[in-house]
Amino acid sequence: MRFFKKGKLSPRYIRPFEILDKIGDRAYRLELPPDLDRVHNVFHVSMLHKYLSNPSHVLQYESLDLLPNLSYEEMPVQIFDRKVKVLRNKDIGLVKVLWRNQVIEEATWEPEEEMKHRYPNLIDFVDGYGGE
Known part of the structure; x- marks a missing residue:
């Protein structure tokens, strides 16, 4: 929510995470880092992207400062x-x-x-x- 306007949340793809186990046909439990411990770690397949390993691909990850309601302030x-x-x-x-x-x-x-x-x-x- 930005500028007091309600709207649909847009998904943010942060980085690849390891899949711990498959839950049913359409959900996966992911291993999330400690700074995302308040985020539920089970995701529907529609929220995930397949990652093809590439040795030259360098991932840059910036941690988000999550508020208690699991949102973050855009600056x-x-x-x-x-x-x-x-x-x-x-x-x-x-x-x-x-x-x-x-x-x-x-x-x-x-x-x-x-x-x-x-x-x-x-x-x-x-x-x-x-x-x-």
């Missing part, structure tokens, strides 16, 4: 684009935000006023970006 890293959405009777400034623990393809367009209110030090970058 903006960078604003790298700006646009104005024109509606019938008003214009809405939007900024494209790169979030921590996400790749650039998952950057989102957020309302500029909301970002100014929540993260005033980050918005200073937009003024220097060459926006309006």
